[in-house]
Amino acid sequence: MNYYDIDKQFTWHPFTQMQDWMRDDILMIERGDGVWLYDIHGNRYIDGVSSLWVNVHGHRKKELDDAIIRQLGKVAHSTYLGLAHPPASELAAELISIAPDSLRRVFYSDNGSTAMEIALKIAYQYWQQKDNGSEASRKKFIKFTNAYHGDTIGSVSVGGIDLFHKVYRDLLFDTIAAPYPYVYRHDEKNGPCGEYCLNELDAILEKQSGEIAAIVIEPEVQGASGMIMTPPGFMKGVEQLARKYGVLLILDEVATGFGRTGTMFAAEQENILPDIMAAAKSITGGYLPLSATLVSEEVFSGFLGGYEEQKTFFHGHTYTANPLACAVAIANLKLYKSDNIIQNVIARAEQAKKRFESFAELEHVGDIRQKGLMIGIELVRDKDTRQPYDWQEKIGVKVIEQARNHEIIIRPLGNVIVLMPPLCIAEDELNHLVDGTLQSIRKVTEK
Numbered sequence: 001m002n003y004y005d006i007d008k009q010f011t012w013h014p015f016t017q018m019q020d021w022m023r024d025d026i027l028m029i030e031r032g033d034g035v036w037l038y039d040i041h042g043n044r045y046i047d048g049v050s051s052l053w054v055n056v057h058g059h060r061k062k063e064l065d066d067a068i069i070r071q072l073g074k075v076a077h078s079t080y081l082g083l084a085h086p087p088a089s090e091l092a093a094e095l096i097s098i099a100p101d102s103l104r105r106v107f108y109s110d111n112g113s114t115a116m117e118i119a120l121k122i123a124y125q126y127w128q129q130k131d132n133g134s135e136a137s138r139k140k141f142i143k144f145t146n147a148y149h150g151d152t153i154g155s156v157s158v159g160g161i162d163l164f165h166k167v168y169r170d171l172l173f174d175t176i177a178a179p180y181p182y183v184y185r186h187d188e189k190n191g192p193c194g195e196y197c198l199n200e201l202d203a204i205l206e207k208q209s210g211e212i213a214a215i216v217i218e219p220e221v222q223g224a225s226g227m228i229m230t231p232p233g234f235m236k237g238v239e240q241l242a243r244k245y246g247v248l249l250i251l252d253e254v255a256t257g258f259g260r261t262g263t264m265f266a267a268e269q270e271n272i273l274p275d276i277m278a279a280a281k282s283i284t285g286g287y288l289p290l291s292a293t294l295v296s297e298e299v300f301s302g303f304l305g306g307y308e309e310q311k312t313f314f315h316g317h318t319y320t321a322n323p324l325a326c327a328v329a330i331a332n333l334k335l336y337k338s339d340n341i342i343q344n345v346i347a348r349a350e351q352a353k354k355r356f357e358s359f360a361e362l363e364h365v366g367d368i369r370q371k372g373l374m375i376g377i378e379l380v381r382d383k384d385t386r387q388p389y390d391w392q393e394k395i396g397v398k399v400i401e402q403a404r405n406h407e408i409i410i411r412p413l414g415n416v417i418v419l420m421p422p423l424c425i426a427e428d429e430l431n432h433l434v435d436g437t438l439q440s441i442r443k444v445t446e447k
């Protein structure tokens, strides 16, 4: 069977211009082992973006494979509407034990976008019920510039990446945009970046807090917009403003959660206590689709009442809390402890940081941003003026194509090269990834 022709004839890939895809060579992945992926010809590549920011312990991890097989021997799926099952119970208790202290309840779904969609609907309904359905209830959300919370309509509404979102503008609900600190591109005439952004947020809240249901934010790192990272104190400032004006704080930990930034959740870095938090991606170690929206007791109790009061949260998906996904998620969380994953992230992050000293000399590397093993290398046409490459030049795409020759799979975000390897990555494997990335950037940008 010629899988290439079949793919080109019958499939439609996400975030992909299919006209190019149907013309170009395709990399067809057949299997994985540890941090390596192998194509159908046996060529190997380091999984430099953890199969889209999900993989933690590597591919074909025995404990994870076994957890799924064990659960398969019991039941693959049983609905979570009106029924419960042991893996979902055990996982919920485990999630609450590792999440920020403010969070007490777990609502399952199956991907990051739905976890965020649910977070928004819960916040919205919470205020309606608290205000007894009053017209004056808090119905608006504050989002941040460049935000990305997924691809469903609600998640897109609180997003801010024009390239992905502008075509749907008429479908989206109204939001209020506050600036997210982009230190590298901030105009210093406005004062320090973090302070400037907090002042803007404060001004919005001072004027409109009575209409606002929640602030929605990616804590510490905006991933999809190009690994944009907050300066120290910023997240604490956001939390303080949420408390000052009595609005809910929703953290989107879909990308940052489960150790990527060097702590289990990015919220821990400044000890943030959210009202609602979305988690997905690495929750199953990169094995199966699962996500969770965690809420505080205060939010949860806003949905309690007599049947006739109709305060129920009327939301659910067919595969909510799929037992196989929950079983592998439990095994995944156990491995964080037994394999000292967070310690490995800290050690490898330190190693990467040292290795990046040599990148700084490259003529077209404008900024290197890193928190834990979330890394973005911003390429610029002119380092002195910080002038970006035109998007038509596809500089990021060229670099990642070149990287394939160095046995590396990575993905760019515009002009930003992203490195986000599996969290178990070993010292020599990380060196391989960094060396190949360095050579690829050099080859493409220094002609």
Ligand SMILES: Cc1ncc(COP(=O)(O)O)c(C=O)c1O
Pocket: 111, 112, 113, 114, 116, 148, 149, 150, 151, 218, 223, 224, 252, 253, 254, 255, 256, 280, 281
């Ligand atoms: C911060 C954040 N939120 C939400 C999502 C959406 O997750 P999913 O692709 O699983 O729907 C992503 C995906 O990259 C993300 O980075």
